[in-house]
Amino acid sequence: MKRTGLLLAWVLIPVLLFAGCHGSRQTTEFKVPEAFDTSKPIELTFWAKNDTNKTQTKVYERAIAGFESLYPNVTVNLRLYTDYGRIYNDVITNIATRTTPNVCITYPDHIATYLTGSNVVVPLDALLDDARYGLGGSEVGFDAPSRAQMTPEFLEECRLGEHYYAVPYMRSTEACYINKTYVEKLGYTVPDVLTWDFVWKVSEAAAKKDGDGVFALNGQKVMIPFIYKSTDNMMIQMLRQKGAGYSTGDGEIEIFNDTTRELLYTVAEHAGTGAFSTFKISSYPANFLNAGQCVFAVDSTAGSTWMGSHAPLSDISADKFVEFETAVRPVPQFDPEDPQMISQGPSICIFNKDDPQVVLASWLFTQYLLTNDVQIAYAQTEGYVPVTQLARDSEVYQDYLSRAGEDNSTYYDVKIEATRLLLENTTHTFVTPVFSGSASLRDAAGQMIENVTKSVRRRQTVDDAYMDDLFDQMTSLYRLDQLSGENGNREDLGPLPAASKALLITLAAVWVLMGAGVIFRKRG
Amino acid sequence: MKKQFCVIAAVCALGCLAVPAMAEEKAEGVMTFEEYQAADLDTEVTVETYVQAKQSWWEDTATLYTQDEDGAYFIYNAACSEEDYEKLVEGQKIKVTGYKSEWAGEIEIVDATIEIEDGNFIAEAVDVTDLLGKDEIEEHMNQKVSFKGMTVEKAGQDDDGQDVAYLYNYDGSGADGDDLYFNVSLDGQTYTFTVESYLCDKDSDVYKAVKELAIGDKVDLEGFLYWYEGVNPHITAVTAAE
Structure with missing residues (x-):
C-alpha cells in the first residue's frame, strides 16, 4: 500500500504561470454554441479519482457507457487516479502543453491554481443557466437535475470569485469512528457530540500501560488511542471552531497566530504521552481501529467502508480483527452547541478547448455525472452524499438509507451512519477560502501538527522558540509569503513587448523540460 | 524463462x-x-x-x-x-x-x-522460502530475498467473471501502470506479493513478466522484503521455477 498524499506542485507551478502569461497562445473564451452537433465525432478525456475502490471504477465505466449510448458521436476516455495530488500535478504539467483533459475531478483549491492561466478552465455561469443545455435544459437528452435541485451549499463551494468554475460531484466530511466498547470499558459514555476535552481525556486513560509494557485497555503492546488521518483538516477545523484566523478570502495568511500555538501545544502534550498520532507517522487509522489498537479514528466519511469490526474493506488480515461496537460521530468540537465540520469531496471542472462543440460535449457529460443513477450508485460506494436534492429525495436513495445493517457490503451500517452524519449536518459544514496558493496553506496547516508530533516523540523541546521557528519554516517551505491572493482573477494588462515574450517563452520551455524530468524521475 | x-x-x-x-x-x-x-x-x-x-x-x-x-x-x-x-x-x-x-x-x-x-556492496538475495508464515522472517525485513518454487494462485476475477493471476491495485481498481498484486502459494498457504510501480514501472521486465503469469505457474521470485501490516515483498524478478 502506498502512502498517498497531496504532493506539492510548486515546482511546476511556474510552468503554468508562464504558459498563461500575456502574449502566449491562448484558447478562445468559450461561448455556448447555438446547438450541439450530434453528427460530429468528439473524443473526450475524463480524469477521475477513485478511493482505490473497484466499485467506484465500475460506476465511472457505466456512466461513460450510458452517456455514449445517448450521444453516439461522443467517446469518453477514462483515466483513473487514486490521489488528488497527482491529478493536480498532471493538470499543471498539461496546461503548459495545452493537453489538459476535457473533464476532470478536482478540488476548488486546485482550480484556483489552474485559473492562473487565462481561459484554461471554463466558467460555468452561462452553461448552468442556459435554457437549452443548462442544468436540466430543454435540449439535454437525459434527466439532469435543475439548478434548483443542486444542494446550494455544495454548489456554492465551486464559486471562485464571481464565477462558478466547477460543479460538485460528491460530498463527504470527516467522522470520528469510535471503539465504543473500549470507551465504556474505561468508564465513559460516548456523547452525541464529542468534545476535544472528552477525546483527550479518554485517550490519556487508554494510553495507560501495565508493568510489562502492555496496554491495560486492550492487552496488546500497541495502542494509539487517537489517530487523525488528515491533519490539515484537523488544524483547519480546530481553528474554525475557535473562531481563529486561517486566511482571508483574498488570500491573506492568518494561520500563524496565538490560537494555532495553543492548539499545537495541546497536540504536543498528548503526542508526548502516546495518546495521539497521525496517519503520516503511524499508518491508516482504520488498521489500528479494527485491530483493537485505537479508540478514536478520524478519517473521511468516504473511508467508512474500512472502519469497524466487520468492515468490508481492510488492509489487515482477518486474524488481527477484534470484535467491538463502532460508534460514528462528527469530529470533536470546542462548542458542541455549534458544531462545525469541513465539507470536502470531489468536484468537476471543464477545461477549455478551441472547439466549443467539444466544450459543450464536456458539459453534457458533466451533467450526466449528476444524474440520479450515477449520483446514487457512486454515493453508495462509500460514505458520500449525493450533491443533488433530486437524488437525495429519490425513493431509491431513501430505501438505501433505510436498510442500514442489512449486510456488510452495500448496506454496511457504519458507512450509512457516516453518510447520515453529513446529511444531517450539511448546514454545519464549511470550506476554507480558495485562492491561488490555498492548497499550500492547507499543507502547512497539517504539517505543523505532523512536525510537533514528531518532535515530542523524539524528545525534542517544543517551546516558544520552537513555535517561532516552525512558523518561519512553514512560511518558507510553502512560499506563504509569496502568495498572490488574487483569488484566481486576472486583469488583462494587454500584450507584452516582444523581448519579454521571448524571455517568457524560453523560461517556460526550460520549466517544461525540468518538469518532465521530475515526472520521469518519480515514475522511473 | x-x-x-x-x-x-x-x-x-x-x-x-x-x-x-x-x-x-x-x-x-x-x-x-x-x-x-x-x-x-x-x-x-x-x-x-x-x-x-x-x-x-x-x-x-x-x-x-x-x-x-x-x-x-x-x-x-x-x-x-x-x-x-x-x-x-x-x-x-x-x-x-x-x-x-x-x-x-x-x-x-x-x-x-x-x-x-x-x-x-551488492547483496545476494537470501532464500527465505522456508520462513514464510513464520515470525523469524521479520529478521530479514527490507533485505533482498528470494522465494523458490511458489505456485501462482488466483488474484481475483475480471469483469467477465474469469479468474485472473494479477490485479491492478489490491482490488483491481487500478489501471496499467499501477501497482500489480498477485498471489502465490506454498504448502497450502497463500501470500500476496506486489510489484511496486515506483520501484518497477510498467516498462520494467518484472512488471511485464507478472502480467504474463498464469494461474498454476511455478515460479521463483526475488525482491525486497517490505512490510505493510505483515510481509509485503516488493518483487523485482520472476522466473520459471527450476
Missing part, C-alpha cells in the same frame, strides 16, 4: 563490482546493524549502508532500499538532491542519519540526510 531483474538505471554498468565488501570497521558515531536493531523508535540513528535499489525521487527526497553485510535499512523520503540521486547506483555506499521509525509495521529511517561515501 530468462532471469529478469528490475533494477534502476546504470546498475548493469556496475554489475562487475558486485563483490561483497569486506566487513568494515564502523566509523565513530556510526551504528552497527545490531545497534540499529536495538535502537528505540523515534531515536536518531546513523548507519553506513549500500544502495540496493532506488524506489523514487520527488522534490529533493529519495526513497531507497539499502543493505549492508549484516542487515537492511529502508530509507524513506531522505533529503537528496537530484544530482546526488543520480550518483546512487546499485552498490553505492552511503551514510544515512535520520530517525528510526515504524509505519504500518515497516521499520525505516525517516527525515534523513545522506552522504555519499566510497565503497560498494
